[in-house]
Amino acid sequence: MFKVLVSDPISDFGLQQLNGAEDVEVVKITGLSEEELVAVIPHYDALLVRSQTKVTRRIMEAGVRLKVIGRAGVGVDNIDLEAATNRGIIVINAPDGNTVTTCEHTLAMMMALARHIPQAYAKTVAGQWDRKSFLGVELRNKVLGVLGLGRIGIEVAKRAAAFGMTVIGYDPFLSEERASKLGIKPATVDEIVRTADFMTVHTPLTSETHHMIAKPQFAVMKRGMRIINCARGGIIDEAALIEALDEGIVAGAAFDVFEHEPPAPDHPFLRHPKVIVTPHLGASTVEAQENVALDVSEQVIHILRQEPFKNAVNMPAVPTDLLNRLQPCFTLCSHLGNSLAQMTDGAVREVTLECSGELADLDVTPLIPYVLKGILTRHLGSEQVNVVNAMHLAKSRDINVSVQKSLLAHSPHAFDEITIRLKTTVEERWVTGAVLPDAGERIVRIGPYPVELSPEGHMLLISQKDKPGIIGRVGTLLGDNGINIASMQVGRTEIGDSAVMILKIDKKTPESVMESLVAIPEIKRVREISFD
Numbered sequence: 434m435f436k437v438l439v440s441d442p443i444s445d446f447g448l449q450q451l452n453g454a455e456d457v458e459v460v461k462i463t464g465l466s467e468e469e470l471v472a473v474i475p476h477y478d479a480l481l482v483r484s485q486t487k488v489t490r491r492i493m494e495a496g497v498r499l500k501v502i503g504r505a506g507v508g509v510d511n512i513d514l515e516a517a518t519n520r521g522i523i524v525i526n527a528p529d530g531n532t533v534t535t536c537e538h539t540l541a542m543m544m545a546l547a548r549h550i551p552q553a554y555a556k557t558v559a560g561q562w563d564r565k566s567f568l569g570v571e572l573r574n575k576v577l578g579v580l581g582l583g584r585i586g587i588e589v590a591k592r593a594a595a596f597g598m599t600v601i602g603y604d605p606f607l608s609e610e611r612a613s614k615l616g617i618k619p620a621t622v623d624e625i626v627r628t629a630d631f632m633t634v635h636t637p638l639t640s641e642t643h644h645m646i647a648k649p650q651f652a653v654m655k656r657g658m659r660i661i662n663c664a665r666g667g668i669i670d671e672a673a674l675i676e677a678l679d680e681g682i683v684a685g686a687a688f689d690v691f692e693h694e695p696p697a698p699d700h701p702f703l704r705h706p707k708v709i710v711t712p713h714l715g716a717s718t719v720e721a722q723e724n725v726a727l728d729v730s731e732q733v734i735h736i737l738r739q740e741p742f743k744n745a746v747n748m749p750a751v752p753t754d755l756l757n758r759l760q761p762c763f764t765l766c767s768h769l770g771n772s773l774a775q776m777t778d779g780a781v782r783e784v785t786l787e788c789s790g791e792l793a794d795l796d797v798t799p800l801i802p803y804v805l806k807g808i809l810t811r812h813l814g815s816e817q818v819n820v821v822n823a824m825h826l827a828k829s830r831d832i833n834v835s836v837q838k839s840l841l842a843h844s845p846h847a848f849d850e851i852t853i854r855l856k857t858t859v860e861e862r863w864v865t866g867a868v869l870p871d872a873g874e875r876i877v878r879i880g881p882y883p884v885e886l887s888p889e890g891h892m893l894l895i896s897q898k899d900k901p902g903i904i905g906r907v908g909t910l911l912g913d914n915g916i917n918i919a920s921m922q923v924g925r926t927e928i929g930d931s932a933v934m935i936l937k938i939d940k941k942t943p944e945s946v947m948e949s950l951v952a953i954p955e956i957k958r959v960r961e962i963s964f965d
């Protein structure tokens with residue numbers, strides 16, 4: 434039974450799938466301190482959070498069973514991603530579910546700012562009928578500068594156009610073509626700061642975006658600008674903004690997010706007449722909360738059940754089409770890597786992935802973590818290695834990893850083949866596998882020897898001289914020791930040359946039997962290969 438801890442308020446409707454899963458137990462405990470989380474986390478396989486829970490290295494180190502952290506939302510700045518990756522914990526988020534909701538909150542803030550709605554409301558309910566103090570401005574014909582044109586920024590830009598605003602924007606990943614299709618005029622940060630009437634930020638908080646708008650930008654800013662931040666506190670320097678408001682450079686600011694949340698009671702934003710605030714409500718609608726909880730629950734179940742999943746934040750993103758194409762090869766790659774590691778002596782130095790057939794024309798790098806997981810599991814154990822930390826583990830051990838598509842560009846068969854080569858300090862070996870249309874996963878060659886093996890259970894891999902009588906002697910020896918042979922295959926390149934014998938056996942072979950096998954003069958090497 435998998436145990437999932439939900440440590441922030443997450444929609445019950447969205448958690449239905451997790452609650453309904455027979456192999457999952459969901460426990461909801463919100464408002465835990467770091468200390469309290471460290472104490473309970475060892476019992477859980479998954480942790481589901483929003484932005485309140487700070488998932489620190491300490492919590493992850495205590496989470497001995499923790500396989501996945503699910504963020505029911507976009508920003509993962511409350512999760513120590515490096516610690517998660519080092520420990521092989523998959524971090525996923527729900528990137529699409531709250532886009533429109535946050536965009537709508539941004540527009541609500543922009544309009545509230547333009548028309549002083551919160552300030553006017555406060556006075557009116559306090560019994561004052563003040564129609565003079567709240568002269569607003571129209572959005573029509575104003576320039577809106579958008580910093581960060583990802584999911585939310587683009588939705589904001591589209592809706593701003595409907596108000597008759599001119600949208601200018603900056604995003605290092607927005608091409609001129611796409612910008613022009615969206616009706617956005619590309620501009621630098623400097624141009625935006627100097628010319629926009631309203632400016633809204635929609636970037637993540639990174640070392641690059643931290644204080645992206647600070648004193649130097651306020652110094653050249655168009656007088657009377659209004660600024661909205663529904664992304665992350667810290668993108669705009671709060672202290673510098675207060676100065677700019679007081680100097681009349683900025684006419685008003687609308688903030689949903691703060692450098693420290695919740696802000697201290699004496700935070701200047703909370704009493705400044707030109708600042709309006711909400712308590713990080715950007716994603717807080719019924720619809721968005723259901724969407725993000727549904728998304729994240731679905732992926733967490735996939736991860737716990739070791740099924741393919743999407744939206745991992747600490748693994749390279751793979752386009753859906755490519756993911757669908759490569760998915761059938763994931764376990765094959767792990768099995769090939771694992772069997773190869775069991776056949777090979779010495780410390781691993783180089784791993785090469787070679788593909789033939791249609792695969793040769795695709796970007797097969799997403800297969801590498803699966804290959805490495807298989808290889809490294811032999812030495813580090815399956816508890817220590819997974820597809821999240823496999824690359825990191827290989828790198829830290831100076832293992833050179835490469836993809837060579839060209840060597841086997843054309844498969845000798847009608848199906849795609851994957852060959853993994855392993856160079857160690859003492860030898861080089863390779864295995865080839867394929868996912869066959871009817872039979873599923875198969876190892877189709879061990880080195881140069883053609884075979885057809887399903888990677889499961891226990892196998893004995895024996896390299897011998899191709900000579901009559903050896904197969905009989907091996908069979909007798911195993912039979913005498915009560916080891917049942919389920920099937921046998923023999924592969925050779927040329928008659929009388931070297932050959933391999935692969936025996937599927939029902940149980941592990943005792944050391945004494947291995948020694949007796951090696952003692953047969955024509956046998957060069959015996960390896961037992963086991964698959965989980």
Ligand SMILES: NC(=O)C1=CN([C@@H]2O[C@H](COP(=O)(O)OP(=O)(O)OC[C@H]3O[C@@H](n4cnc5c(N)ncnc54)[C@H](O)[C@@H]3O)[C@@H](O)[C@H]2O)C=CC1
Nearest residue numbers: 507508535581582583584585604635636637663664715716
């Ligand atoms: N207030 C709230 O409750 C919510 C806040 N957010 C926050 O909103 C922000 C945007 O979210 P999405 O649009 O979903 O993310 P996204 O990843 O789709 O978009 C972010 C964009 O920022 C751009 N960017 C990165 N560095 C930049 C830089 N130096 N200058 C300009 N652009 C830069 C990226 O290229 C990307 O296109 C995130 O910080 C997210 O955490 C998201 C949802 C709710």
Ligand SMILES: O=C(O)C(=O)COP(=O)(O)O
Nearest residue numbers: 483484485506507508716
């Ligand atoms: O999705 C995001 O990035 C958000 O900031 C939303 O945060 P929340 O889930 O409301 O705590």
